[in-house]
Amino acid sequence: MCKVRSAFRCCQTNIIAIQCFWRQKLAERELRRLKQEANETGALRLAKTKLEKQLEDLTWRFQLEKKLRLSNEEAKSIEISKLQKTVESLRLGLDAAKMATVNECNKNAVLQKQMELSMKEKYAMEGEMVVVAELRNENASFKNFINALEKKNSILEQELVKAKEYTNDTMKKLWEVEKTCSQLQQKLQSFEEKLCSLEDENHVLRQKTLFASPKSNRPGVVKPFLEVTCHSFIWTKLTTEKHQENDEFLSRCIKEDLGFKDGKPVAACVIYKCLVQWHAFDSERTSIFDYIIEGINEVLKVGDENVTLPYWLSNTSALLCFLQKNSRSNGLLTATSQRSAGSSGMNGRISQLLGT
Numbered sequence: 001m002c003k004v005r006s007a008f009r010c011c012q013t014n015i016i017a018i019q020c021f022w023r024q025k026l027a028e029r030e031l032r033r034l035k036q037e038a039n040e041t042g043a044l045r046l047a048k049t050k051l052e053k054q055l056e057d058l059t060w061r062f063q064l065e066k067k068l069r070l071s072n073e074e075a076k077s078i079e080i081s082k083l084q085k086t087v088e089s090l091r092l093g094l095d096a097a098k099m100a101t102v103n104e105c106n107k108n109a110v111l112q113k114q115m116e117l118s119m120k121e122k123y124a125m126e127g128e129m130v131v132v133a134e135l136r137n138e139n140a141s142f143k144n145f146i147n148a149l150e151k152k153n154s155i156l157e158q159e160l161v162k163a164k165e166y167t168n169d170t171m172k173k174l175w176e177v178e179k180t181c182s183q184l185q186q187k188l189q190s191f192e193e194k195l196c197s198l199e200d201e202n203h204v205l206r207q208k209t210l211f212a213s214p215k216s217n218r219p220g221v222v223k224p225f226l227e228v229t230c231h232s233f234i235w236t237k238l239t240t241e242k243h244q245e246n247d248e249f250l251s252r253c254i255k256e257d258l259g260f261k262d263g264k265p266v267a268a269c270v271i272y273k274c275l276v277q278w279h280a281f282d283s284e285r286t287s288i289f290d291y292i293i294e295g296i297n298e299v300l301k302v303g304d305e306n307v308t309l310p311y312w313l314s315n316t317s318a319l320l321c322f323l324q325k326n327s328r329s330n331g332l333l334t335a336t337s338q339r340s341a342g343s344s345g346m347n348g349r350i351s352q353l354l355g356t
Helices: 002-210 218-255 266-277 288-302 305-329 337-355
Strands: none
Touching (some): 218 266, 218 288
């Protein structure tokens, strides 16, 4: 029984302890809940106080805004009345502006007409300015043309002065050549007179020797023979001197640039006159043409081809024309075969020189 009682008491104490422990837990839970509720009520109170303060602020603000709205409405009403007055004044100004615009439109129409007239005048002035510019350009072109003509005139005057100087030089040279030709003609005439006198003397001496007596002594016969040989020696000497002078004169005519006169080469005219004066066309054989051709070839070899070749082409062609005219005038084309052969050979040499 004691054991059961003790066991019962142990169980009872254990049950009581468990109940106490459980009640303790429940009490702690309730305490926690109450603390939470107490905390929640404090927060609600704080929130309530805050809300009350906010409500007071809002009411104060509402009253303030209400007062401000009333004051704003009063100010707006005042401003509206002012704006209405300004609108009326603006309407009056608009009416005045409309009247002014109508007046301005009328003025603008008048000004437009004046502008059109001024534009027409402007176009007319522009056309006149274009004409004036064209006239100025034409004047400038005329000035340039006049300047060019003046330059050309000055160049032509210089060329004319040079041509006059050149013609004066050629005239002087031609005068000198004519003077030398006249001197040569005088010398030739004197030589011919001397030749005639020598031929007469020779003829007389021959007659004397032929008709002399056979009984005359030998020194008397030898004396006229010596005189004849002396005269023949003098004649040959004179002829050689004459040929030398002729050759020198021809070489001067060939080497010097005698130029042109009246479009004719002076050298060809002088050479042809000299050949006619020296009777070079009457002799069957003569070396004067070979001498002329050799002299022209030497001048062409030594001088500038661009200057000397045209000059001597014109001279040789003119000389060939003179020779052909002379052969036709003297009837050499229908003469004997020897004379025709000589003239054809001479023309052939001149034409050969032209070809070279």
